[in-house]
Structures are given as C-alpha cells and as structure tokens.
Amino acid sequence: MKTITATELAEHSSRESCWLAVHGKVYDVTPFLDEHPGGAGLLLKSAGGDATSAYESIHNPELIAETLTEEALLGEIDTSALPSSTLSKEEEAKAQDEPEYPPLSNIINVDDFELVAQKYLSPEGWAYYSSAAEDETSRQDNARLFQILKLRPRILRDVNSISTNVTILGNESSVPFFICPTGFAKYAHPNAELNLAAAAGKEGVHEIIPTSPSMSLEQIAQARSSPSQTQYLQLYVNKDRSKALSLIRRAEKAGMKGLFITVDSPVLGKRERDDRLKALSLGSDAPNTGIAKIGSSTLLNAGLKWEDLAWIRSITKLPLVLKGVQAVEDAVLAYQHGVEAIYLSNHGGRSMDTSQAPVLTLLEIRKYAPELIRNPKLQIYVDGNIRRGTDVIKCLALGATAVGVGRPCLYSMTGGYGEDGVRHLINILRGEIIGNMGLIGATSIQELVPSMVNSQRAEMEIFGGVRL
Numbered sequence: 001m002k003t004i005t006a007t008e009l010a011e012h013s014s015r016e017s018c019w020l021a022v023h024g025k026v027y028d029v030t031p032f033l034d035e036h037p038g039g040a041g042l043l044l045k046s047a048g049g050d051a052t053s054a055y056e057s058i059h060n061p062e063l064i065a066e067t068l069t070e071e072a073l074l075g076e077i078d079t080s081a082l083p084s085s086t087l088s089k090e091e092e093a094k095a096q097d098e099p100e101y102p103p104l105s106n107i108i109n110v111d112d113f114e115l116v117a118q119k120y121l122s123p124e125g126w127a128y129y130s131s132a133a134e135d136e137t138s139r140q141d142n143a144r145l146f147q148i149l150k151l152r153p154r155i156l157r158d159v160n161s162i163s164t165n166v167t168i169l170g171n172e173s174s175v176p177f178f179i180c181p182t183g184f185a186k187y188a189h190p191n192a193e194l195n196l197a198a199a200a201g202k203e204g205v206h207e208i209i210p211t212s213p214s215m216s217l218e219q220i221a222q223a224r225s226s227p228s229q230t231q232y233l234q235l236y237v238n239k240d241r242s243k244a245l246s247l248i249r250r251a252e253k254a255g256m257k258g259l260f261i262t263v264d265s266p267v268l269g270k271r272e273r274d275d276r277l278k279a280l281s282l283g284s285d286a287p288n289t290g291i292a293k294i295g296s297s298t299l300l301n302a303g304l305k306w307e308d309l310a311w312i313r314s315i316t317k318l319p320l321v322l323k324g325v326q327a328v329e330d331a332v333l334a335y336q337h338g339v340e341a342i343y344l345s346n347h348g349g350r351s352m353d354t355s356q357a358p359v360l361t362l363l364e365i366r367k368y369a370p371e372l373i374r375n376p377k378l379q380i381y382v383d384g385n386i387r388r389g390t391d392v393i394k395c396l397a398l399g400a401t402a403v404g405v406g407r408p409c410l411y412s413m414t415g416g417y418g419e420d421g422v423r424h425l426i427n428i429l430r431g432e433i434i435g436n437m438g439l440i441g442a443t444s445i446q447e448l449v450p451s452m453v454n455s456q457r458a459e460m461e462i463f464g465g466v467r468l
C-alpha cells in the first residue's frame with residue numbers, strides 16, 4: 001500500500017479535497033462529504049489530519065470499510081508523524097480542567113451516577129444519552145408510573161434468606177434485571193462495551209449488545225469473564241437481507257444466546273436536544289443531524305413487517321424477542337407468531353413521544369390478555385426508567401420475568417469508573433431489590449405477586465377501547 005506523508009495529507013484539508021487518516025490509513029472522503037449522516041462539517045473539522053480519535057469516539061471499527069468504496073482508501077501513513085490530538089482548543093482546555101469525581105463509595109443510588117455523567121460527558125454525549133423524543137413526555141411518564149404504583153407489604157414472614165435468581169430465555173441470571181442495548185457507549189468510557197461485558201460476567205448479569213456497538217461483536221464476546229456468560233444481540237433487521245443474515249450468523253458464531261428484535265423504531269424519533277446541539281455547533285453544514293441520526297441512518301428498516309418474523313425464524317435457532325411492544329394487541333400477535341418473549345418498551349421515551357409507559361402496557365396485558373402473564377411459552381420484560389429496586393419489584397409482581405436498565409449503565413462508566421462503576425451500579429440495584437423483597441415479605445421472585453402492588457390509580461389510565 002502506498003505511503004502518504006503527513007505533509008501530503010495536510011494539503012487535502014478543504015471541501016474540494018478532503019483526506020483523513022483513521023487508524024493509520026488515509027481516506028479520500030471528498031465524494032462522501034455530503035452523504036455523511038453527521039454532516040460535512042464534522043469531517044471537515046479533521047480534514048488533512050488524524051481523525052482516529054474523533055472517529056473512534058462514536059463509530060465501531062468496521063463502519064468505515066462498510067461505508068466507503070475501495071477507491072477511497074489511498075494508502076498508509078506513519079501515525080507517529082501526526083499530531084497526537086485533534087481536539088479543539090476548548091476541548092483541550094476542558095480536558096486539562098477535568099473535575100474530580102466522587103469515589104464510588106460516595107455513589108449511593110442509581111441517580112447519583114447521572115450527576116457524575118452530566119459533568120463528565122461532552123455536550124454531545126450528554127445530549128445523546130439523556131435526551132428523548134420531542135417534549136420528552138414519555139421519558140418522564142415512565143418515571144411517573146412507578147410513582148403512582150404503590151406497594152402493599154406483607155408482614156411476619158421469615159425473610160432471612162432471599163434469592164433474586166431468575167431464568168431468562170433458559171439462562172440463569174443472578175438478578176431479575178439486565179443491561180439494555182445502547183449505542184455510542186464510547187462517550188461514556190473508551191473501553192465502553194468491554195467494561196459492560198466484564199462487569200456483567202463478574203456479577204452474573206445478562207446484557208444485550210446493540211446492533212451497532214462501538215467495538216466489534218467479536219471483541220465484546222471475547223470480553224466475557226467465562227464462556228457460559230450470557231450475552232444477547234439486539235437486532236435492527238437490516239433492509240438488505242444478506243446483511244441481516246450475515247449479522248445473525250456472526251451473533252451465532254460469537255455465542256449470543258438470543259436475538260432482541262427492536263420494533264419500536266421503524267423510523268427515528270425526533271430527538272430535539274441532540275439535533276439542536278449539532279445544528280448550533282455545525283451551523284448550516286448540519287441542519288437536523290444529531291448523533292442519533294448519524295447512528296441510525298443505516299440501521300432502521302421502515303419496511304419491516306410481521307411476516308418477516310417467519311424469515312428470521314427460518315434462518316436461526318436462536319430464541320426471538322420483540323423489543324418495543326407497546327399495546328396489548330401486539331403482545332397477543334407476538335404470542336401468536338411464536339416469539340419466546342416480548343419486551344415492553346418505548347425505547348426509554350426516545351422513539352414516539354407520548355407513547356404510554358411500558359408498565360402501563362403491562363397492566364393492559366393483565367386486563368385484556370391475562371393468559372399471557374407468567375405463561376410458560378412467553379416471557380415478558382419491561383424497561384423504561386428502572387432506577388430503584390422497588391421499580392423492579394413492581395414489574396415482577398405484575399408479571400414480568402425481568403427488567404432492563406438503559407441509561408444508568410452508560411452513566412456508571414463515566415467519571416473514569418469503567419468496569420468498577422458498572423459493578424457498583426449492579427450491586428446498588430441488587431442491594432435495593434434484596435432489601436425491598438425483605439420489606440415486602442418475599443424470599444424469591446416467585447413470591448412477588450400482583451396483590452403486593454396497589455395499581456388502582458394506574459389502572460384508571462388503561463385504554464378502554466381494546467378489541468381483541
């Protein structure tokens with residue numbers, strides 16, 4: 001491969017000729033400038049120089065080869081000849097001026113991590129992680145529903161010995177919660193998904209890896225603490241079936257134990273905080289191109305239909321879960337289509353704003369299709385602002401098998417906490433679940449029953465017009 005000097009690279013730093021070095025390889029991205037989902041401005045920021053750190057901070061290593069044509073690769077460069085950083089002056093000043101973060105022992109609850117994350121994350125990272133769609137009503141509503149569900153503790157039961165074990169898709173988990181799939185984990189920590197995998201393995205927790213992680217699926221699989229550690233793949237079913245098939249084969253080969261097919265985002269929700277920030281920083285170069293748009297542009301498939309499930313079933317033996325079921329009618333359809341589990345979620349409020357809270361969908365299922373609850377052929381998972389052990393207990397008592405935790409897993413890696421932060425988060429939640437099971441009078445997950453939850457207020461919000 002041709003060798004390119006740093007001087008030669010620096011000569012191509014304009015819209016007319018834009019070269020970038022990534023991982024020691026030089027690419028001519030001039031024809032791609034206007035196609036870049038993040039806008040030309042982002043590429044031009046690193047034009048004529050080393051874009052590795054900017055690229056790595058959000059993209060996974062394979063994306064560049066998947067996106068650019070072969071002709072775009074011009075040659076190799078001696079990276080030691082390049083300036084080590086492409087940070088802007090403000091970014092460099094911020095890095096030197098980094099605040100000190102509290103020791104993990106001072107992090108007492110899940111929300112404490114969010115305070116650290118808000119200080120640590122770049123404005124883009126914070127906007128991408130914390131935001132939700134439009135007015136963010138659903139994100140707030142996910143929290144509100146847990147507040148109006150009240151618990152009815154039972155007394156005088158021997159709660160000396162408590163087990164939080166559950167079986168998810170046939171795999172043992174030490175706790176009834178798992179790590180949700182989340183994109184762009186590298187904003188939180190350079191080792192991103194490696195931390196999540198290592199922490200999950202050491203704590204006996206399951207995790208779902210997103211379709212497009214910031215490291216390769218194989219690297220994440222290798223970060224398991226033991227070969228039996230359970231990881232699943234979240235799947236945005238690619239429009240191009242050959243690409244979807246190839247990802248499923250990679251998931252099987254990497255030992256993933258199930259596919260979580262995301263169905264709540266045929267198109268992207270309107271993430272205004274994210275979009276606004278990008279528009280402000282890049283001006284006219286990037287109207288409406290927040291991080292979410294950058295990441296999802298090649299992932300989402302507006303044409304996906306119920307019939308496609310049969311195709312997925314025909315090409316893999318992995319258990320199938322539909323992630324993002326939001327109405328009892330679809331829960332029933334999913335059951336009829338023979339999936340192993342449904343996952344009630346509104347994407348943390350990030351897809352359709354004002355979509356109802358997943359725990360309300362759980363109540364809807366209890367009312368209209370009770371046969372689906374604790375059905376041996378169908379597991380039910382719930383996510384959306386699970387921040388307390390009591391939130392977990394409410395979902396399980398109402399019939400969920402397990403719940404997912406999203407943003408807090410990202411936040412727990414920030415402030416340099418990495419893997420230790422994720423383990424601390426898991427243990428905070430585990431401790432709250434055990435403590436609250438003791439208080440409610442349950443020694444195992446099976447002993448959490450619907451009568452322990454006073455859901456009367458929330459039930460008044462259930463849609464009355466369901467026809468099955």
Ligand SMILES: Cc1cc2nc3c(=O)[nH]c(=O)nc-3n(C[C@H](O)[C@H](O)[C@H](O)COP(=O)(O)O)c2cc1C
Pocket residue numbers: 128129130180181182183184210211212234262323345346347348349350383384385386404405406407408
């Ligand atoms: C930053 C971020 C990225 C996400 N990326 C994905 C994704 O790639 N695929 C997916 O199915 N869900 C994704 N989600 C949704 C989560 O899997 C989950 O449904 C949601 O975060 C749960 O709500 P919580 O964050 O309030 O716990 C993402 C959520 C966040 C916050």
